[in-house]
Amino acid sequence: MSLLLKIKNSPKLKLGLIIIGSLVALGILFFASIYFGAWGKLPSSKELSELQQSRATQVLSSEGELIGKFFIHDRQPVKYEEFPQHLIDALIATEDVRFYNHSGIDSRSLMRVFFKSILLQDESAGGGSTITLQLAKNIYGRKDYGFLGIVVNKFQEVVIANRLEKTYDKEDIIRLYFNTVPFSDNTFGIESASMKFFGKHTSELNVEESAVLVGMLKASHYYNPRIFPERSKQRRNVVLSQMEKYGFISEEKEKEAQETELVLNYKNYGHDKGLAPYFREQVRKDVSKVLDTLKNKDGKKYNIYRDGLIVHTTLNYRMQELAEESMQEHMAALQEQHEKSYGKATPWKRNPKILEDAIKRSRPYKTLENEGLSEEEIMAELDKTQPMELFEYNGSITKTASVKDSIEHYLKFLNSGMLAVEPGTGAVQAWVGGIDYRYFQYDHVSQSKRQVGSTFKPIVYSAALENGIEPCTYFSAREVTYEGGWTPSNSGSDEDDPHMNYNMKEALSQSMNTIAVKVLMEAGIGNVINQARRMGIESEIPSVPSIALGTASMSLAELTTAFTPFVNDGNYSEPFYITKIEDGNGNLLAEFKPTNGTSPALSETNRQVMVEMMKATVNEGTAYRLRNTYGLRNDIAGKTGTTQNNKDGWFVGMTPNLVTVTWVGSDDHRIGFSNTSIGQGANSALPVFGKLMQKMNAEPQFKEVTQARFPVSAEVIEMMDCKPEKRDGFFKRLFGKNDQNDERNKRTEKQEEKKEKKGFFKRLFGGKKNN
Incomplete structure (x- = not known):
């Protein structure tokens, strides 16, 4: 009663109480205005229970390894059960040691907020940073409210944190926190950070790695282990000390962990970096088209950047790594050759x-x-x-x-493309669209069309076999002028004897242009074009003799398709690389199957004959450097290709279980190699395949590719037992006509032998046949 009298009789005390009461009332009204949404609507408990964060779509290899992601924010949610206990312990010890004893608001921390952050306007002083308050900030961010910004944002987070604690248990809050917290390099969530910095899933982290990631949360850029490794290591050791201080690890474990070197396995999953960027871009285009035809349970279209989809592909992760290494190694050396050959006299x-x-x-x-x-x-x-x-x-x-x-x-830069597929299905194993996606985003696998050069010749020879021409048929190497004044010549030595006759195996293995055109004319241009169509080629092929030398333009993917029949029972297989698309919960959204030819493009006998011919190309022909330079002993069939004026270099390499096509050239068609020695397919494109096979031979996991053998029947072996090249007889050399009709008057080996027995010099002197 005496206190009331004192207040009544003391105007100053009365005024003070009025001021305090007014401030309290004002504070309550201010808080109420925040609570009821006057500063922006706050999420209700129901909305909080349905939290859905933007999630990255994952692209997986055939083995389930992460190749890349599509995202606005790089985030991959994981379950609580996937967090190792030491990761949770590191978070609790460092960020909120009383986490399990409060309901979202730690009163001691809140007092620090009031005096430092609010009264002193010190944003760097931290806050009442319970894990739940940080979660509220991670999910909803902060807005600019002017000079009241800190106060409004803190009170909003208090309200949201309180609702989160009422909606979720502690484990769920830990799960939500780890799945939303930002890390360095535009990475959100522990799984994305773990994959990016250590190349492993969250469940596989050790205690030191967990400490690095938790330590990063204090200041993600400042403690970025990629940029500031020593700074990150020091912060990691602080986290380990906190863990020891609060009894989560022993003193011995702390010391052992602190002495461990900081080792990263950094993997960039950005769109222009990391593994297989050209392939991932093609997958993005294709998946986006598919998603345009699908709707989720709410009737809305799926979003490849936000909905956390899972795209399963056929890509072999390790083969892709080796393919990119092989291309980079070879192209760096070839580029140096290329620049040196031109000097200052560039095109x-x-x-x-x-x-x-x-x-x-x-x-x-x-x-x-x-x-x-x-x-x-x-x-x-x-x-x-x-x-x-x-x-x-x-x-x-x-x-x-x-x-x-x-x-x-x-x-000045040459570029390159490479595609490797499993011939039975067309399943893409490796896809290299260029030399560096950051600077050259044009994909030479799917977008570019170039003349294919001599890689078209196996299609010509296939058509010849399918139209009844025997593999031991002989053709003269003499030059012939065709309609329009076109005279194809061979790229070999000027001393090549024009009077020599070669069987088809020899002619193909040595890539003889003059004979390729004669084989085409004998088979019929129309039949060759039809043969190309049966082998999966859809591009325009002009009806002219020069197509025998590969003047038609095709994409690398299309040419790869055309070679699959040789090792797929005569049927072509189109490149196939997406197997299925799932939502984030593993529910199937779309599934895809291989596309194969409906009927064989070659008979089984002719298929085997063609493989034997192309094995000869590797064993004794234009691709022999696979044997003598790269030391490969695998069963390999192949074909080199070089286009006019050395503009494009090609190589097709085949094993029974893999078809690989490589291309090298300049993006501007007017810029070619300065000479054939550098620009021929055997020098420009073949080495990428050679290096890849060397690397695959060294790894047992590829033995189904590297150790496979081509089966061949006794009938084909007998058919291919041709005598070597033969030289025109004296009268043939003296009186033989150098015209197309004469060249089409071919003879098989048996016919030639019969004629030899009747020959004038043979009957008179019994001379030997020229080998």
Whole structure:
């Protein structure tokens, strides 16, 4: 009673109490305004119970390994049961040691928030950072409310944290936290961070790795182990000390873990980095088309970047790694050869239009043109210099250059493509679309069409066999002029004897152009084109003799299809790489099957004959360097290819269980190799396959490919027992007509032997046949 009298009789005390009461009332009203959504609607308990975060779509290899992801935020949710206990312990010890004893708000931490963060406006002082409060911030972020921002955001998080604690148990809060918390390098959630920094799933983390990831949460960029390894290691050791302090690990374990070196296995799953970027981009395009035809349970279309889908593919993870290594090793050396051969006399110096056209095709030029600038103004802009990163094989370089300089820089580079498929199904095992996706995003597997050169010859010879021409039929190597004045010649020595006759096996293994055209004319151009169609080729093939030398243009994927019949019972198989698409819970959304030819393109006998011919190409022909340079002893059939003026180099390598096609050339068709020695398929494209097979031979997991043998029947062995090349007789050399009709008057070995017995010199002197 006396206190009330004192208040009544003391105006100052009364005023103070009024002020305090007003402040309290104001605080309550302020909190109420936040609680009831005056500063922005807060999620209800029901909405919190249906939390759905944006999740990355995963692309998996045939073995289930993660190849890449499509995401806005790189996040892969995992279950609580997949968290190792030491990971949870590290989080509790470092971020919220009283986590299991509060209901989302830690009063001690809250007092720190009030005095440091709110009154002193010190954002770096931390907050009442319980795991639940951090979860609220992770899920809903923070908004800018001006000078009241800290207060409003903190109170909002308090309300959300309280509702989270009422909606979820502690295990669920840990699960939600780990699945939403941000890490370095635009990575969200523990699974994505674990895969990115250590190349393993969360369940496989050891205590040191868990400590690194938890330590990163204090300041994700500052403690990024990729950029600041020593700083990250120091923070890791702080986490380990906290774990020991609160009894989660022993002192001995702490010391042992702190002495362990920080070792990363960093894997980048960004769209332009990491394994198989060209393949992943093709998968993205195809999956997006499929998703346009599907709807989820809410009747909405699936989103490849947000819905956490799982895409299963046929890609062999390890073979893809080896394929990319092989391509990089060879192309770096070939590029050096290529540049050295031209010196300063580059094609675009001799023909300035090449550079001019490249500039006008470039994005900067088109952007400025669309803005209405004149050509003179555009060129002036493109001449301005600035620091820029430029690709080089031994590491990207940063230099001051103009856009024009950069365009000229990239003109010098050769590019490459490679596709390896399982012939029985067309299942893609490896896909290399170019030399570096960051700088060259044009995919040479699926987008590019180039002349295929001599790799078309096996199709010509297949048509000949299918139309009754025997494998031991002999053809003259003499040059013939065809309609239109076209005279194909061989790329061998100038001393090649034009009067020699070769059987089809020899002619194909040595890739003789003159004979390839004669075989085509004997089989019939129409029959050859039909044969190509039966082998899966859909591109336009002109009805002219020059198609025998591969003047038709095709994609690398299409050419690969055409070679599968040789090792797939005569049927073609189209490249096939997506097996199924699932939602994040494993429910099947779409499934895909291989596409094969409906009937054999070759008889079994002719198929085996063609394989034997192409084995000869490797054993004694244009692809012999697989034996003498790369030391390969595998059962391999193959075909080299080089186009006119050395513009494109090709190689097709086949084992019974793998068909591999490689291409090398310049993206500008006007830029070829300076000479055949460098540009021929045996030098430009074959080595990628050679290196890949060397690497696969060293790894037992590929023995089904590397140790497989081509089966061959006794009938085919007998059919292929041809006598070697033979030389025209004296009168043939003296009076033989060098015209097409004469060349089409072919003879089999038996016919030739019969004629020899009746020959004038043979009867008179009994001379030997020229071998």
